[in-house]
Amino acid sequence: MSEIPSIQPIIEARQLWKEYGEQVVLERINLKVMPGEFVSIVGASGCGKTTFLNLLLGTQQATRGELLLDGQALDPEPSPERGIVFQKYSVFPHMTALENVMLADEFAQSALFGRVWGSARKALGKKAMAMLERVGLGHAASRYPSELSGGMQQRLAIAQALMKQPRILLLDEPFGALDPGIRKDMHGLIQQLWQEQQLTIFMITHDLQEGFKLGSRLWVFDKVRHDPQQPERFGAQVTFDLPLASEGAKQAAAEQLQQVSNPTTISKEQQHDLSNAV
Amino acid sequence: MTRIINRQPAPLGRLVLATLPFILLALVYLLASDARLAENPSDKLLPSMQSFVEAINRMAFEPSRRTGEYLLWVDTWASIKRLFTGVGISAAIALLIGVANGMIPYARAPLSPLVRALSLVPPMAILPILFIVFGLGELSKVMLIIIGITPIMIRDLQLRTDALPEEQLIKAQTLGANSWQLILRVVLPQLLPRLIEAVRLTLGSAWLFLIAAEAIASTEGLGYRIFLVRRYLSMDVILPYVLWITLLAFITDYLLQLLSKKAYPWYHAQLGEK
Structure with missing residues (x-):
């Protein structure tokens, strides 16, 4: 690892597309993530968040566009720069x-x-x-x-x-199968490790509240364009990219999310949870 | 009233129920044997207990009048040697090819269809070819076992390799493993208990092929003896031999199970979880 200027993003996506044949899963993803960020990724099932994680991991390749780690294209297979914790079977x-x-x-x-x-x-x-x-x-x-x-x-x-x-640590619903009490302990642990070891973390979660609590940044994956005749025609994008680094930012982010009307992305229940969390 | 699917026998009841069929079978045999012998004392079809004892004594504890050997032990040793050689070689081949097929797409592409085709060839149909090619010695008998059980074991181990969670393989790669290290440290150790299971399941077939080969061309062996004394209708020898083979098969199976539990406790703990 040579010295990396701090202005350089650790992960950068440029015009990233992922398609399976006719089906577009992700479209026009443009993102920059700085070292030390903790990105929580939420979205409805099948919205492409797991696909995005797989692109980061190297088990799948982008159809178009670039995904860069420290300015270099990622290896097309899993490698030691990328650590992974799955929900199950990772030991x-x-x-x-x-x-x-x-x-x-x-x-x-x-x-x-x-x-x-x-x-x-x-x-x-x-x-x-x-x-x-x-x-x-x-x-x-x-x-x-x-x-x-x-x-x-x-x-x-x-x-x-x-x-x-690892340069980046990927967490794929790591706490999804755990009891609430244990979950809370794990939240404490992961936050402690994140700060101690200055990790850059990407965490997929179903639990918006969890994403809010842990992340320093929140991504919501969702489809922007819909074609009722051909639902596979358009892919998901990052519809919200919200900073959560400070309490004030969290407040603002929660307010912004509460105005979302699309129930597939964030349900009323989750909105309620969210106002409790903040 | 409790449903029958929810009613459990007590431990003692379970034991009684387990032994009952055996006792009944023995009883039926004794009655039938008595009835036949009362009609015709020289009947050979259902010998009495006494004839069994005499036959066992003759085969196991007295030297043969012709060769001076203790026939049961000579036969047992010959058969066991062939069986274990055949099964051992099969297991080694199966592990090698099964893992290669499961892990390496470039090995699977040419090998998998071949294994599949070979597994469909009826081994008994090519027994004459084996005798022609490998002669009538030990080699052809061991080869029959190998040809009979290896394809099935390969396919089993290939499926077991496929069934390892993808997450583990990805994780190992993120820990810096190359393909060889991954196979050596992650895949192979997890397949060994599964290999023992495959061996246990194919032992029955292995015995079948062994006895078939011995029946056709051999000069000693458990299968050879059974088919030899058949000419004299010696049920007093055949039945004890069959029981002895069953017992040997049972002991082998039990020992393999024991080995698996001792050597791979994590595997059995995992099975218990599900």
Whole structure:
């Protein structure tokens, strides 16, 4: 990592389109994200937010336009600059918590076996243990994921992703399957890590309130143009790009969202939740 | 009243219910055997318990008059050796090709249709070819087992590889794994317990092919012996041999299950979750 001038966006989308054959999913996406931002992404199901995450992740490629990381085109496959935490299945069930966290370093140190032994292993274990302790899993290092609760598994997935010190961290509904109480703990953890490690985070969520609470910026994906005869003709865009960095900004953003009349994007219930959140 | 689908037998009742069919079968056999022997004491179709004991004694604990060998043990060793060689080689091939097919599109493109076609060839139909090509020795018998069960195991393991969550593979790539490391650390270890399952499921077929091959061309082996004594209507030997093969199959299956639980506790914990 060479020195990057702070004015350069970490992620930049230029005239980004994604189409599957006739169906347009995303159209004319133009965005800039600065290092250290926490972007919450919301929108109705099927509005293209997961597609956008997949473009960032590298599992899908844009049909047209550019998606740049530090001014360079992204690799067309998942790579270590991009960490990911899915809602489920993002830890390895056949490894203990500690082994899960050590894996990234083992890959880096042993191209042939993907595994190290002896003193090298001890050193990696120590480093991984420190990370486990940071996410509050120090006591569970020798347990398998199946022995961990849902919240602990997500903590583990986050610890594992952070070992690579990714330029951007992608969270795909990371807390969607958790109980409300556990969710709250996880919110605390992710915010703490975001600030401590100065991460740049993209988080997809169904929960507008969660997006509001955690993010420093909120994107709402929705279709601007509709063709009733041919609904697949037009794709989604980012219809709202709201700063949330300060309390005042949050207030303004909430007011703006409450005037939205399109019920597919934000329901009345969510608007109500929102006024409670702010 | 409680629905029948919700009623559970007590532990003791369960045991009684489990043994009952076996006891009934034995009882029916004894009655039928007694009835036939009362009619004709030299009847060979349903031998008495005493003839079984004598036959077992003769086969297992007395040296054969012709060769001086203890036939049951010679047969058992010969069969087990062939079976384990065949199944072991099949498992190794299946793991290799199954994982390659599941993970590497450029391996799958040429191999998958081939495996599919081969799995449809009836192995017994090509047994004569095996005897012609590999001779009548051990090789052709082991080859029959391999040809019989490998295609199914490959397809099973390929499906199991496909069934690994995509999220895991993506995650490993974001952790910096190259293709080889990903297969070695993420895919293979997760497939080993599934391989044991595949072996357990195909063991029955493996026995089938083994006994078929032994029946046609062999000089020792459990299948060979059964088909040999059939000429003398020796039910007193055939039935104990069949029971012995069943017992061996059961023990193998049990040991594999035990191995899987001991070696891959995470896998069984995962199964329990669902």
